[in-house]
Amino acid sequence: MDDDAKECQYEDPTFFKSVRNYFREYCQCTSIHGFRYFGEKRSYIERAWWFIVFSLVLAGCVIAIREVYEKWIRSPVIVSFATKETPIYSIPFPAVTICPESKTSQALYNHTAMFRKKLMMEELTKEEQRISDYMGLICTNDGYEDSDVYYFSDDFYNTIxxxxxxxxxxxxxxxxxxxxxxxxxxxxxxxEGICYTFNMLDRTEIYRDRVVQHSDFLSMGNTSANEWNLDDGYGPDIGLDAYPRRALLAGADNSLTIFLLSNRSDLDYTCKGALQGFRVTLHTPMRIPRPSQQYFRVPLNQEVLAAIRPDMILTSTSVKMYNPKKRECYFPQEKTLKYFKIYTSMNCKLECLTNYTLYYCGCVNYFMPSKRQYTKVKRMRYIAMIVLPRQ
Incomplete structure (x- = not known):
């Protein structure tokens, strides 16, 4: 009877004993290094040592996994180099915007003479005052401040x-x-006022229909970019005269060469400062240039060479599955701008600046897009604005 009772007791162990037996069996069979010492009958000091070692290794693995996860959260998209080169004729030639530092013909309007009259407190005619106020929106170095607020009619663009x-x-x-x-x-x-641009898209392809246009500025006529788009680039069967223009080969022989002239009589050092010549901005054809922010200067009586090294980034369609906040970028179809048809980072920043100015000032700068017909232009302490009524 005693032997049978002992056998039954062995065959029906308690829950904790079963767990201990399974744990020892797992420790003997597992391939994790050092884990088998937990199940063996060793001293408590040795067991404690291996437990500490195992805990440190486990903590290191958890920390490494957490760092990898946080890195994926910060930048889930990986940028890698392409396995083959992209031919230069598959991307548009950059748009080139050139702005003369001399803003007016001195035979029609002499800003220096007008500034001298103001400085000497001489009385101006209404026509002189009107033109001077208009040009004061573009000239930033006259060092003279007129009255606090001016309101102008909509012929500002026609005048300049x-x-x-x-x-x-x-x-x-x-x-x-x-x-x-x-x-x-x-x-x-x-x-920077009136500039001249090469290889930009037509204004109807950049701005939305609601944006008010002035005269023939940025009007390409019958030229359009029907054979090119931002997502797919140029079509496979397009000809050599596709627009935007592209360079078929690299090198100086396939470049844009221009000679610029500036009349000595038109030089005006009170409008934009002592440095005369031209400002040149290189940008993508669908982006509105900001020559006051990004440019290189072409001085008078000098030759300037500019070499362009384009960087092209292609995005896999699988990236769309990630939230834009995680990948920190937008596809053109994912973000709709109020004033622009094509989403780019610079167009988005210009629109944000426009909305911010309109919200806090009730007006926009003369070069900013607007969906309403301009009514008045406001100048307040060297800030050129176009007044728009609030909705």
Whole structure:
């Protein structure tokens, strides 16, 4: 009877004894190094030592996994180099925007003489005051502050267009072919006044229909970018005359060459400062340039060479599965702008600046897009604004 009772007791162990037996069996069979010492009958000191070692290793693994997870949260998209090169003719030639530092023809408007009259407290006629106020929106170095607030009519753009300098281009060649400069460069309104741009998209392809346009600025006529888009690039069967223009080969022989002229009589050092010449901005064809922020200078009587090294980033469609907040970027179809048809980082920043200015000032700067017909222009302590009524 005693033997049978002992056998039954052995065959029906308690719960804790079963767990201990399974744990010892697991320790003997597992491939985890050092784990088998937990189940063996060893001293408590030795067991404690191996437990500490195992805990440290486990903690290190948890920390490493956490760092990898946090890195994935911060930047889930990995940028890698392509396995093959991209031909240069698959991307557009950059847009080139050129802004003369001389803003007016001195025969039509002499800003230095007008500044001298103001400094000497001489009385101006209404016409002189009107033109001076208009040009004061563009000139930033006259060192003279008029009355606090001015309100202008909507002929601001017509006035600066009427008094601008003569067309500054003397010679133009693209890919070793001499071209009429007026066919390459068209006038555009920027934060530096009237500039001239090459290879930009037409204003109807950049701005939405609700945006008010002025005169023929940034108007390409019948030229459109039907054979190119931001997602797919150029089509497979397009010809050599596709727009935006592209360079078929690299090197100086396939470059854009221009000669710029500036009349000595039109130099004005009170409008933009002592440095005369031209500002040149290189940008993508679908982006509105900001020559006051990003440019390189072309001085007078000098030759300037600019080499361009494009960086092209292709995004896999599998990236769309991630939330834009995690991947920190948008596909063009995911973000709709109020003023622009094409989403780019710089267009988005310009729109944000426009909305911010409109919200806090009730007006926008003269070069900013607007969905309403301009009513008045406001100048307040060197800030050129276009007044818009609040909704």
């Amino acid at each position: 267009d009427e008094f601008k300098c003569t067309f500054p281009f003397f010679y133009c060649a693209y890919m070793r072919k001499v071209v009429d400069c007026s066919e390459l460069f068209i006038p555009v309104i920027t934060d």
